[in-house]
Amino acid sequence: xxxxxxxxxxxEFELNMPQMSFYGLSEQWLTxxxxxxxxxxxxxxxxxxxxxxxxxxxNRLYSSFVRVRFQSSTSLGKFDExxxxxxxxxxxxxxxxxxxxxxxxxASKKKINASLMTVFVARKTDNKxxxxxxxIGEENCKAEALSSMPEFANEYFNLKKEMGESGASGSFSLxxxxxxxxxxxxxxxxxxxxxxxxxxxxxxxLLYFAAYPLINDTCERRYFDDLKKQLDIKGDWAxxxxxxxxxxxxxxxxxxxxxxxxxxxxxxxxxxxxxKLVSSLIREKDNMPMAKIFTLKQLTSV
Numbered sequence: 119x120x121x122x123x124x125x126x127x128x129x130e131f132e133l134n135m136p137q138m139s140f141y142g143l144s145e146q147w148l149t150x151x152x153x154x155x156x157x158x159x160x161x162x163x164x165x166x167x168x169x170x171x172x173x174x175x176x177n178r179l180y181s182s183f184v185r186v187r188f189q190s191s192t193s194l195g196k197f198d199e200x201x202x203x204x205x206x207x208x209x210x211x212x213x214x215x216x217x218x219x220x221x222x223x224x225a226s227k228k229k230i231n232a233s234l235m236t237v238f239v240a241r242k243t244d245n246k247x248x249x250x251x252x253x254i255g256e257e258n259c260k261a262e263a264l265s266s267m268p269e270f271a272n273e274y275f276n277l278k279k280e281m282g283e284s285g286a287s288g289s290f291s292l293x294x295x296x297x298x299x300x301x302x303x304x305x306x307x308x309x310x311x312x313x314x315x316x317x318x319x320x321x322x323x324l325l326y327f328a329a330y331p332l333i334n335d336t337c338e339r340r341y342f343d344d345l346k347k348q349l350d351i352k353g354d355w356a357x358x359x360x361x362x363x364x365x366x367x368x369x370x371x372x373x374x375x376x377x378x379x380x381x382x383x384x385x386x387x388x389x390x391x392x393x394k395l396v397s398s399l400i401r402e403k404d405n406m407p408m409a410k411i412f413t414l415k416q417l418t419s420v
Contacts, residue, residue, distance in 0.1 A: 127159050129205040133197060133225075141360050143197035148223075148230075149186065149328040151205065156219040156234045157181055159209035163261035164253065173251040177240035181217070182248060183327040185274045187365040188232040189295050193416035195360030201225050212264045214256040216271060233270055241324075248371060277301065277367055281407060295363030295414035297394055307341040307382040310402060315374050325371050330409050331364060334397055337380030358418050362392070365412040370401060377402040391417040 129151075131137055137147050160181055161168050171179040197203075207221035215237050223230035239248040273292055280290045280301055290301040311333050313325065318333065320326035335356075342355035351358050372378065379400040386394045393415050399408040
């Protein structure tokens with residue numbers, strides 16, 4: 119039996135230009151760092167480098183993110199230059215395919231809690247043909263094995279089931295940033311996004327999981343900038359809003375020549391100048407869902 123690794127992984131940063139954006143802590147940097155830390159813990163549990171993970175057929179395996187959630191005690195716009203932050207994480211698994219990490223980010227009196235879930239996949243032909251697989255040597259994996267499926271995973275499978283052809287039954291719900299979210303199939307706004315290979319694809323030519331929220335916000339901005347007068351938004355939406363919490367459920371990928379449809383499903387203003395947003399990313403070619411995204415943002419001028 120392999121020795122179970124329950125050690126906490128730790129990273130420390132001082133927030134400077136690579137970690138910041140025009141409004142504060144960069145959500146894209148944060149998402150990438152969370153993913154990289156999850157990947158590092160995963161590889162450590164197998165005792166190998168990322169490019170050495172293969173299945174019994176010799177296929178290169180990728181750790182595909184299926185859910186990423188973070189919740190902050192304050193909006194990312196409240197994080198300051200030169201502020202020191204510490205990331206601490208631990209990885210566990212259920213069975214031989216599903217891996218979970220919990221990562222806490224501390225900075226002064228601010229705190230972010232993140233949870234990530236991945237499965238191993240192999241690419242058969244293109245980015246639309248990713249299939250689940252199992253790495254060689256999984257019996258020697260040092261990650262702690264869970265005895266039951268975590269609720270974090272159950273919520274993912276419940277959402278995926280409810281998004282089936284029968285439509286929403288209204289039974290799915292989740293709490294994010296102390297706000298309750300449900301599943302809706304509305305269409306307040308939709309627009310098309312063309313994949314930008316220079317920013318959206320990763321080192322193995324897959325649509326990078328960290329690009330999904332960036333694509334979402336790029337398209338979301340189009341909607342709100344069209345409604346500036348109606349909503350009394352004083353400046354650019356990118357400057358007038360800052361993420362507090364985000365929960366992304368991933369369902370598919372796409373190729374470099376694919377187009378993605380962004381659909382804003384619901385938009386609700388709540389107390390303390392906050393806004394709840396539910397959106398979808400859909401592969402235009404075959405109308406397949408790529409992601410469902412739940413977001414809580416802090417507004418500065420509404």
